[in-house]
Amino acid sequence: MSQPISAEAAARLADLRGEIDRIDAEMHALLIERSQIIDELITVKSTQASGSAFRPGREASMMQAIARRHTGSLPLDTAEGIWRVIIATFTWMQAPFNVHADISSGDGPMRDSARFHFGFTVPYLPHGSAADVIAAVGRSAGDVGIFRADSGVSSLAWWDALTDAAAPKIIARLPFIERPDHPAGTPVFVVSKPLADAAVRETILYAARVERWPENAAAALAGVGAEVIGSAGASGGLSLLIAAPGALAPDAMAAALPQAAGRAALVEVGSHADRFRMT
Numbered sequence: 001m002s003q004p005i006s007a008e009a010a011a012r013l014a015d016l017r018g019e020i021d022r023i024d025a026e027m028h029a030l031l032i033e034r035s036q037i038i039d040e041l042i043t044v045k046s047t048q049a050s051g052s053a054f055r056p057g058r059e060a061s062m063m064q065a066i067a068r069r070h071t072g073s074l075p076l077d078t079a080e081g082i083w084r085v086i087i088a089t090f091t092w093m094q095a096p097f098n099v100h101a102d103i104s105s106g107d108g109p110m111r112d113s114a115r116f117h118f119g120f121t122v123p124y125l126p127h128g129s130a131a132d133v134i135a136a137v138g139r140s141a142g143d144v145g146i147f148r149a150d151s152g153v154s155s156l157a158w159w160d161a162l163t164d165a166a167a168p169k170i171i172a173r174l175p176f177i178e179r180p181d182h183p184a185g186t187p188v189f190v191v192s193k194p195l196a197d198a199a200v201r202e203t204i205l206y207a208a209r210v211e212r213w214p215e216n217a218a219a220a221l222a223g224v225g226a227e228v229i230g231s232a233g234a235s236g237g238l239s240l241l242i243a244a245p246g247a248l249a250p251d252a253m254a255a256a257l258p259q260a261a262g263r264a265a266l267v268e269v270g271s272h273a274d275r276f277r278m279t
């Protein structure tokens with residue numbers, strides 16, 4: 001049983017609860033005010049024409065601003081989670097979309113990721129394979145798909161299904177704020193139909209087909225700031241997923257692959273904002 005509190009403490013408690021009610025009402029009113037801006041934003045962005053209202057570069061910079069200005073005892077996890085739900089829901093209000101997830105490596109982490117980054121209003125649709133996710137996104141007007149970005153050496157080069165010009169492309173890497181012990185820290189790539197001028201190109205992703213993988217290849221790529229982040233066996237050799245700085249020209253990227261790798265075909269499969277890491 002809790003101890004009865006003094007009359008003085010009870011009065012102070014009532015004051016504090018009054019403060020919390022005032023702040024809650026103000027935050028709610030601000031959210032309603034934020035939602036009123038959306039109607040005009042829909043017209044200005046012509047979202048209906050482009051199919052997707054998702055602007056990953058803008059979202060990455062908003063999330064980075066939140067991380068930079070965060071202070072006090074409230075966990076950053078909570079501030080980040082609240083704004084992910086706000087931003088994703090407002091994006092969905094502009095043009096409804098679904099999140100298709102490749103759960104071939106397990107549903108739990110993908111569901112956590114989808115719920116943390118897109119909230120519960122945006123529908124979550126699990127699929128048994130990457131191919132099914134890419135096909136579903138391709139058929140949709142503005143849906144997104146999520147894949148684990150840490151697949152490393154895998155049996156399936158899912159990124160090969162993104163090489164066609166009209167095929168979906170990678171548009172973001174989540175979480176926007178990376179740190180140890182992130183509550184939904186599974187790294188995922190987000191794909192959507194090509195965003196054209198709305199894409200952020202700080203990091204470019206290439207699918208590369210090489211005949212073999214020489215020992216010095218990773219170091220050669222690191223020399224130009226690039227990294228192999230996925231690889232899988234493919235007909236005639238290996239299919240790689242390479243992340244390279246947006247400032248690096250495709251020719252310079254191709255030249256960085258050692259000759260011993262054999263003839264390399266490089267195709268851009270998407271881009272995303274620079275990773276933002278907090279220790």
Ligand SMILES: C=C(O[C@@H]1C=C(C(=O)O)C=C[C@H]1O)C(=O)O
Pocket residue numbers: 041045053054055056058059086087088090091094
């Ligand atoms: C509001 C916009 O659209 C989307 C929603 C955002 C938000 O609610 O803040 C931010 C970026 C977009 O993904 C926008 O483009 O500014």
